[in-house]
Amino acid sequence: MSQEGEQDQSDRKKYEFRKVIEDLKNFEGSGTQLVTIYIPEDRQISDVVAHVTQEHSEAANIKSKATRTNVQDALTSIKDRLRYYDTYPPDNGMVIFSGAVDSGGGQTDMVTKVLEAPPQPVESFRYHCDSNFLTGPLEDMLTDKGLYGLVVLDRREANVGWLKGKRIEPVKSASSLVPGKQRKGGQSAQRFARLRLEAIDNFYQEVAGMANDLFVPKRHDLEGVLVGGPSPTKDEFLDGDYLHHEIQDKVLGKFDVAYTDESGLRNLVDNAQDALADAEVVKDKRQMEEFFKQLHAGERATYGFDQTRTNLVMGSVDRLLISEDLRKDVVTYDCAECGNTDRELLDRRKATPEHTCSECGATVSAGEDDRDDAIDHLMEIADQRGTETKFISTDFEKGEQLYNAFGGVAGILRYSTGV
Numbered sequence: 001m002s003q004e005g006e007q008d009q010s011d012r013k014k015y016e017f018r019k020v021i022e023d024l025k026n027f028e029g030s031g032t033q034l035v036t037i038y039i040p041e042d043r044q045i046s047d048v049v050a051h052v053t054q055e056h057s058e059a060a061n062i063k064s065k066a067t068r069t070n071v072q073d074a075l076t077s078i079k080d081r082l083r084y085y086d087t088y089p090p091d092n093g094m095v096i097f098s099g100a101v102d103s104g105g106g107q108t109d110m111v112t113k114v115l116e117a118p119p120q121p122v123e124s125f126r127y128h129c130d131s132n133f134l135t136g137p138l139e140d141m142l143t144d145k146g147l148y149g150l151v152v153l154d155r156r157e158a159n160v161g162w163l164k165g166k167r168i169e170p171v172k173s174a175s176s177l178v179p180g181k182q183r184k185g186g187q188s189a190q191r192f193a194r195l196r197l198e199a200i201d202n203f204y205q206e207v208a209g210m211a212n213d214l215f216v217p218k219r220h221d222l223e224g225v226l227v228g229g230p231s232p233t234k235d236e237f238l239d240g241d242y243l244h245h246e247i248q249d250k251v252l253g254k255f256d257v258a259y260t261d262e263s264g265l266r267n268l269v270d271n272a273q274d275a276l277a278d279a280e281v282v283k284d285k286r287q288m289e290e291f292f293k294q295l296h297a298g299e300r301a302t303y304g305f306d307q308t309r310t311n312l313v314m315g316s317v318d319r320l321l322i323s324e325d326l327r328k329d330v331v332t333y334d335c336a337e338c339g340n341t342d343r344e345l346l347d348r349r350k351a352t353p354e355h356t357c358s359e360c361g362a363t364v365s366a367g368e369d370d371r372d373d374a375i376d377h378l379m380e381i382a383d384q385r386g387t388e389t390k391f392i393s394t395d396f397e398k399g400e401q402l403y404n405a406f407g408g409v410a411g412i413l414r415y416s417t418g419v
């Protein structure tokens with residue numbers, strides 16, 4: 001699969017996860033009875049089953065009978081689901097949600113959801129029982145996108161590593177032989193200064209070598225590089241062109257950090273938040289700018305659900321742009337009288353109304369099968385036509401416009417179609 005293709009797949013997966021999480025967040029249990037389990041990929045399923053069995057017997061001590069029954073039912077349901085897995089969970093692990101949620105009027109509904117293979121690995125086993133499902137760690141995996149290279153250094157030590165989404169991974173460190181500023185007695189001041197500069201230069205080369213070894217092979221996936229340290233170290237390091245030129249080009253900025261050990265990497269990411277946020281929306285901004293350019297030229301742009309869908313079906317859409325905040329269903333009304341098909345967008349939680357055929361005026365009703373998530377609906381057509389799908393955040397003006405003024409759906413066309 002091409003890199004773009006993989007990106008599409010992961011965007012789609014993220015969207016599907018986001019949808020499930022939004023549903024889960026709306027649920028509430030009347031007691032501490034909603035169970036969430038995060039399972040890393042290297043955790044044996046038999047261990048998880050043993051843990052769940054243990055929790056089940058401990059739940060016998062819960063005082064409220066209703067809560068006790070609900071927790072035990074949830075755990076039984078989880079055990080049933082775990083039976084479908086062999087020794088280990090899928091790559092990146094999985095997350096299971098189960099519990100009796102309030103469905104209004106004092107009634108409860110049993111809900112069990114299994115999310116397999118999240119976009120980033122589940123890092124540690126977590127068992128959580130509360131009146132809400134624990135969705136935070138999963139949301140963290142979805143909000144962030146890119147891969148960034150990190151370098152922190154002063155003249156004594158350096159650390160390089162990755163920022164993968166929200167996760168920081170220290171990879172390598174080095175410490176220098178640069179002598180302190182105090183020279184020993186008997187050494188000429190000039191010779192001392194020269195040796196010291198040489199040692200600093202060697203150390204910068206070593207650090208750059210470490211960073212290049214790590215970042216250059218990944219340069220096409222790399223969204224940017226952050227460099228941290230005290231002044232003037234980080235400035236000397238960057239101004240001295242020690243880094244490979246392609247890596248140097250990706251430097252988003254230099255930042256003051258208090259530490260240059262592994263904790264300095266965290267410090268660097270904290271101080272670079274604004275630069276990171278900008279970098280995240282830059283890609284989205286580019287898409288929207290191209291869309292507006294085409295729109296003003298009046299040729300290769302389409303927007304709104306119906307128009308974009310028509311173009312998609314024709315195969316004329318190069319890139320489908322969907323607002324990340326779009327939460328709609330599409331209902332398809334097939335008229336039995338005249339054979340016409342109408343489509344209507346609806347809020348997710350709204351019941352399907354009856355519809356008047358736009359051709360013949362007959363009343364058309366639609367069932368569950370005629371109703372589909374609007375994004376899934378469009379992406380399915382896009383996949384069949386070789387159209388790329390891009391999700392656009394609403395964190396910038398033109399992204400907001402896509403949502404507010406264009407119905408959350410637009411497209412950049414391969415050629416002008418006049419639709």
Ligand SMILES: [Zn+2]
Pocket residue numbers: 335336337338339340357358359360361362
């Ligand atoms: Zn009709």
